[in-house]
Amino acid sequence: MSTQKPTILSIAGTRAQKFFDDPRITQAQQLIREALADHQKDITSLTPAKSELKENYEQMIKELSAGRGGALYYNYIGSGFGRGPFVELCDGSLKYDFITGIGVHYFGHSHPDVIEAAVQGAIGNTVMQGHLQQNSNQNEMIQLLSEQVQKKGSAIKHVFLTSSGAMANENALKLAFQKRYPANRVLAFERSFSGRTLALSFITDKAAYREGLPQGLQVDYLPFYDVTNHEKSIKDATYALKKYIKRFPKQHACIFFEPIQGEGGSWEGNEEYFKALFTIAKENHISIISDEVQAFGRTQELFAFQYYNLAQYVDIVTIGKMSQVCATLFAEDHKPRPGLLSQTFTSSGVAINTGYKIIKSLVEDNFLGPKGKIQTLGDYFRVQLKKIESELPHLIQGPYGVGAMVAMTVFKGDAELNKKFSYRLFDLGVLTFTAGGDPTRVRFLMPIGAVEEKDIDEVCKIVKVALLSVSEK
Ligand SMILES: Cc1ncc(COP(=O)(O)O)c(C=O)c1O
Incomplete structure (x- = not known):
């Protein structure tokens, strides 16, 4: 994403423009960027939950499930922080987000340009x-x-x-x-x-x-x-x-x-x-x-x-x-x-x-077209999954999908085993979701604007471990 200041949108000559352009706002945005960079510095890999946060986290999960009148699919409560494909949960763990709220967080987590645009939206006159x-x-x-x-x-x-x-x-x-x-x-x-x-x-x-x-x-x-x-x-x-x-x-x-x-x-x-x-x-x-x-x-x-x-x-x-x-x-x-x-x-x-x-x-930016990020990252992911399929053809079929929509059939599309597999991936630090019913598939909607090939490599290693461990049970 471009590092330019967000566009001030069609408000030339108004008080709003003067407010949004006020040097104090510019400075505040800069300070947020700097603080963000400082706190994101050490987010480079998966991190397990912190033992001291576990008890509190379990209590939060119970409260949230009861409060909303139904269990969560994953034991996931986000802290509101992350970096690129990594998202932090309230138990202090960092996970690879390869489902992004089923396709919402395109630039991953706590992207500085997204936050900057959000802050500009948030200081407008109404929510x-x-x-x-x-x-x-x-x-x-x-x-x-x-x-x-x-x-x-x-x-x-x-x-x-x-x-x-x-x-x-x-x-x-x-x-x-x-x-x-x-x-x-x-x-x-x-x-x-x-x-x-x-x-x-x-x-x-x-x-x-x-x-x-x-x-x-x-x-x-x-x-x-x-x-x-x-x-x-x-x-x-x-x-x-x-x-x-x-x-x-x-x-x-x-x-x-x-x-x-x-x-x-x-x-x-x-x-x-x-x-x-x-x-x-x-x-x-x-x-x-x-x-x-x-x-x-x-x-x-x-x-x-x-x-x-x-x-x-x-x-x-x-x-x-x-x-x-x-x-x-x-x-x-x-x-x-x-x-x-x-x-x-x-x-x-x-x-x-x-x-x-x-x-x-x-x-x-370089997202669209046959050589754009959407296609190339999607293709790269499919190639890596295909390698797993050639090693473990009895456990996985596919991958399938177009562009950045990627899915695979595991355990011959059995719904229960697919669910188990997605939970196993969650425990190992990768967020995905199941899809369809006949066959059930596992689906990935990765944060295209934040993901790199090395992240896909890491996720594929974990996919393989999860496949083998579910098949052993
Ligand atoms: C193709 C399609 N249409 C509509 C929807 C519904 O969107 P929303 O959940 O924002 O109401 C979804 C959500 O997954 C979808 O995938």
Whole structure:
């Protein structure tokens, strides 16, 4: 990330500019940088928990689990400090964060430029921005995203910011339904994940996530792309799509897809496959929504639909996670009528400022393209995992994924063993997460802006140890 001072956003001539540019603020930011560097100096490798903090930590875990009404997946409570891929927990341990809050902390932990942008956001007049009161940094973010999404010829240009990936997807659904009224069905994909609102629980293809919920949406599922069976994938999915359109004529408002299925286990899409489906969708006036809440910023292009050359097809795209503030981007012909979209919380000034800084860095620094960090670090990781697979083919298959989305199948996809494996990795100091159900996979979303090849090497050594130790039990 550039070491320049964060941009002061479109506020020339105001008191705000004078305040943000006040030498005392500049000095304070400099002091934070210096203190940060001093305290990060000795963070260079994994560190076990401190024995004197263990008892207190266990108590905190118990309290937090009881307080939130359910156990944590990992015994993880962060201290609020770290360095690059290393994150400190309240037991004093340092762990490798190779899941980053499932794709949020793109520049790792306590990155000086991210903190600087966050401080600038935090000294703004309010904590949150919302429907009647938007600040200038929102405009900067919207212009940046709008400019980037139009590259490669997309008609998408409007950007509606929001506070979560699920809200971005809800807003996308509403745009499509309003545009296609009275069509009231949705086409989605097997194994997909789109969020946890009532409506989205029925697009997400996982029974456990909608157990006990009243059916809010009529969804028809298409088989997702299978890289091992290209022709058949296209044939099966187009056949299913035509069948649904025939069964429910003019009733589908949209087709909702993840270009790369993240929660399902980093399953890659395919240009020819998507184009075959979307050509039929377009002919039948079905809006096309690309859910990139997880895939945004993880392929060679900023937007994953650009990576698959789908600019002519996609009407709406949603982003989240690494962008800190989430968004629904849409074409002019999907503009909502007044009243459809609004909210008390658009997001916090901190999220908007840091998100802007992160996306700007992706666009301006060496992240995108076939030789950019996203692709090269993802490829490097896959090569290292492939070496483990060639040594231990009975324990691991893969790796899979596109760009910086990396996953592998361990123990033939057995859900319980995968969970055990992820816990073993946690104990050994590596944060990952499981994904999908059939097969279950282990997934990595590493902090691309902070990770180096040597970190990947270390993590791979630990992956091997964890594989062997779980297989022995
Ligand atoms: C593809 C996709 N869509 C939507 C969501 C929901 O985002 P959020 O958890 O921010 O609501 C996620 C979250 O994992 C996701 O991966």
